[in-house]
Amino acid sequence: MTDAPATDSDDQFDFEHTPETDQSFENALAKARDGDRLTVADGIELMTTGTDVSGIDPVRKEKVLEAADRRRAEMVGDDVTFVANLNNNVTTACNTGCLFCNFKNTAHQFESDYEGEHTGFTKTPAESREIVEDALETGIYEVTSVSGLHPAFVLNEEHREILERYDDPYAEVDYKPPEAYDTDPGTYVEQMRAMSVGGAHLHSMTPEEAYHARRGTDWSYEDVYRELKAAGLSSAPGTAAEILVPEVREVICPGKIGTDEWVEGMEGAVAAGLDVTATIMYGHVENEAHRVMHLKVIRDLQDRTGGITEFVPLSFVHQNTPLYDRGLVTGGASDDEDELMIAVSRLFLDNVENIQSSWVKFGNAKSLKLLNCGANDFMGTILSEEITKRAGGGYGEYRSFDDYVEMVSAIGRPPVERSTDYRERRRIDPDDGPHGPMLGPRADGTPMLSGRTEGTGSTARADD
Numbered sequence: 001m002t003d004a005p006a007t008d009s010d011d012q013f014d015f016e017h018t019p020e021t022d023q024s025f026e027n028a029l030a031k032a033r034d035g036d037r038l039t040v041a042d043g044i045e046l047m048t049t050g051t052d053v054s055g056i057d058p059v060r061k062e063k064v065l066e067a068a069d070r071r072r073a074e075m076v077g078d079d080v081t082f083v084a085n086l087n088n089n090v091t092t093a094c095n096t097g098c099l100f101c102n103f104k105n106t107a108h109q110f111e112s113d114y115e116g117e118h119t120g121f122t123k124t125p126a127e128s129r130e131i132v133e134d135a136l137e138t139g140i141y142e143v144t145s146v147s148g149l150h151p152a153f154v155l156n157e158e159h160r161e162i163l164e165r166y167d168d169p170y171a172e173v174d175y176k177p178p179e180a181y182d183t184d185p186g187t188y189v190e191q192m193r194a195m196s197v198g199g200a201h202l203h204s205m206t207p208e209e210a211y212h213a214r215r216g217t218d219w220s221y222e223d224v225y226r227e228l229k230a231a232g233l234s235s236a237p238g239t240a241a242e243i244l245v246p247e248v249r250e251v252i253c254p255g256k257i258g259t260d261e262w263v264e265g266m267e268g269a270v271a272a273g274l275d276v277t278a279t280i281m282y283g284h285v286e287n288e289a290h291r292v293m294h295l296k297v298i299r300d301l302q303d304r305t306g307g308i309t310e311f312v313p314l315s316f317v318h319q320n321t322p323l324y325d326r327g328l329v330t331g332g333a334s335d336d337e338d339e340l341m342i343a344v345s346r347l348f349l350d351n352v353e354n355i356q357s358s359w360v361k362f363g364n365a366k367s368l369k370l371l372n373c374g375a376n377d378f379m380g381t382i383l384s385e386e387i388t389k390r391a392g393g394g395y396g397e398y399r400s401f402d403d404y405v406e407m408v409s410a411i412g413r414p415p416v417e418r419s420t421d422y423r424e425r426r427r428i429d430p431d432d433g434p435h436g437p438m439l440g441p442r443a444d445g446t447p448m449l450s451g452r453t454e455g456t457g458s459t460a461r462a463d464d
Contacts, residue, residue, distance in 0.1 A: 012285070012328070015247055019288040025050035025060060032067045032347045035074075043292035047344045056336045068343035068374030075346075076353050076376045080408045081418040081425065084401070084437035084448065085142035085203075085380035086135040088128055088195060091185050092120035094148030095174060096208075098253040100242065100284055100316060100323050107151050110181050122150060122183040129194035135383055136198045138448040141440030142380065142420045143195050145204040146239055151176040155213040155224060156189045163216050173216035188213050189231040196232025199441035201420045203277075204233060207265025208240035211257050221268025229272055235420060236269040238262075238278035238308070244297040245290045252285060252323065263301055270307035275421050278308050278352070282341060283316035283333030284323055291341065295348045302351045309422055310354035310377060313341045315361045338362065339373045346374030354422060359399060368411055377418075378404065381437075381448060400448055401428070401435035 021041035028045035031038060038046075045051060049060035093107040109118040123131070132143055147153075151174050154160045160177075169175040178184035185191070188205070196202040205213070205228055207221070214224045225236065242252060244259040257265070269276050278298045282291050302308045316332045318324040324331075333341070346355050357375035359367040360382065371378065381399055401417070408415040409430045417426040419439055426438055437443040 013247075013251060015287065015290075017245065017247065017287070017289045017293065019044050019048050019051055021045060021051055025052065029060075029063055029067065032064070032071075035071070035350075037350055038348050040289075040292050040296055043295060043344055043348045044289050046347065047288040047292055047340055049340070056334075056340070061336060061340060064347075065339060065343050065373045068346040069372050071346050072355070072374045072376055078413050079416040079425070079427070080371055080376060080378050080413045081354070081416045081422070082378045082404050083142050083380035083418055083420060084138075084140045084440055084443065085144055085420075086132065086140045086383045087144050088123075088131050088135075089145060090128060090147040090191055091122040091150045091153070092148045093122055093150040093181075093185075095151065096149055096253070096255045098242075098256060100252050100281065100321055107148075107176075110150070110183070111176075112180065112182050120148075122181070122185050124183060125186040125190040125194040128191055129197055132195050132197055132200055136200060136440065136442050138383070139437035139440045139443035139446065140381065140383065140448070141199070141437065141443065142201045142203055144237065144380075144382075145191070145195055145202070146206055146237060147209065149174070149209065149212045150181075150185050152178045152181055153185050153212060154187050155219075155227060156187050159213070159217065160187070166216060169216075174212075175216070188228060192228050192231035192233050196234070201234045202232055203235045203237055203420055204228075205236050205269075206238070206240040207236075207262045207269075208257055210236075210265050210268070211261060221265045222271040223268075225269045225272035225274055229274060233274065235275040235277070235309070236266075238266055238276050238312075239314075241279050241294070242281045243286045243290050244280075244294045245286070248286045248290050251328075259297065263297065266301060266307075267305060270305040274307070275309050276305075276307050277310050277312060278302075279312045279314055280341075280345075281314045281316055283337060284318070284329050292344070292348065295345060299349055299351060302349070306351075308352050309420075310356055311345055311349055311352045312356040312358070313338075313345055314358065315341070317361065335366065338366070339370065342370045342373045342375050364407060368407055371408075371411060371413065378408065383449075398449070401437060402433060402447065405430050405433065405435050 021044050023041040023045050025045045028042040046064050049057040093110045095107050163169050163173050163175040166172045210224050280294050315338050318332045323329045354377045355375045356377040357367045357370040405415045415428045434447045436445045436447045438445050
């Protein structure tokens with residue numbers, strides 16, 4: 001047997017759902033190889049390499065990986081895609097209190113009369129616009145923005161007026177006026193207008209953020225996303241999903257929206273005419289049954305909407321998080337678990353074409369290995385990646401196009417620049433360098449950050 005999970009969650013938590021089935025590994029693998037739609041029991045057998053044995057069986061694991069890699073080739077071919085993008089997270093102020101997160105700072109630390117110090121930040125719309133404008137000059141064309149839930153953040157001025165009419169806005173709807181803080185984040189509409197400047201594709205507003213942008217009102221998610229789309233939002237990230245099983249959310253993020261609310265938010269975004277992505281954040285307190293149940297929620301959502309362009313497995317980075325500090329976890333997912341998460345995602349999600357491997361979470365070598373386990377997308381250049389870094393991740397904040405071409409070519413696969421929605425693609429000739437983006441509104445093939453140390457984590461942050 002090979003690596004065991006870092007935490008045996010069933011011993012520590014009284015979960016109703018455990019990785020036990022009446023199915024056999026051999027039957028589940030045969031269904032996967034034949035391209036049959038898998039049940040949750042099938043997925044659990046593949047994710048565990050068989051519930052009839054303890055630990056992960058290395059021979060069985062390789063069979064699952066081989067089946068997933070074959071399915072990847074059948075569904076999307078051999079291309080490895082990536083995007084030229086910037087991460088611009090607006091604020092770390094947040095009161096949600098998720099135990100897996102070290103990105104946020106308690107919002108009261110940002111108040112004008114707070115006498116202590118903190119390492120967080122809030123950006124005004126003008127600052128966000130300047131960051132995006134500068135990045136556009138490097139050739140990027142996607143701006144990804146996921147932020148904390150700042151109490152002064154509202155959808156628009158009408159929303160602010162509604163919240164201010166509450167008897168105790170802070171206690172009832174987590175609202176304080178901008179005057180209470182050192183920096184005013186503006187409204188979500190103002191930030192969307194600022195970050196969608198210059199033809200950039202703005203990928204922002206998770207269901208959790210959309211909930212914050214409608215709190216205290218009877219507005220639907222579709223209403224909110226239509227307002228944001230009119231302000232420049234192009235697509236919505238399906239983060240804030242973590243594990244879409246209530247008993248796990250009650251442990252790791254009891255203050256966050258529930259599974260049904262997350263799904264409703266995603267449906268609202270698609271109804272508003274936006275593409276969406278979907279994620280899973282695994283390797284903490286959950287077990288293999290929870291992971292596959294999560295995949296079932298995503299597959300059902302895609303069956304109903306058809307709006308999911310990619311699925312992104314995010315391996316939990318445990319250092320510096322409350323889950324680790326409180327002894328609820330001792331580490332993250334093992335290498336075997338990461339490989340099986342990618343592979344089973346490919347086999348189970350028969351209606352989602354693109355599965356992403358994250359160099360931010362895994363590093364170069366491991367993320368390349370995962371491209372042979374069922375993944376076909378390799379993220380983006382990411383000029384700033386604050387969330388994983390603050391949690392203790394150490395794989396850097398930037399990869400150049402030359403980095404991408406070198407890495408992808410090393411495993412014998414074609415490197416392909418893509419648009420955010422995957423509808424536009426450009427295959428890159430490895431011998432025709434140096435390489436830079438061509439799909440952006442100001443891109444001309446010039447390497448993105450000439451003169452800076454690339455791909456090592458030593459680059460300056462895009463918001464420095």
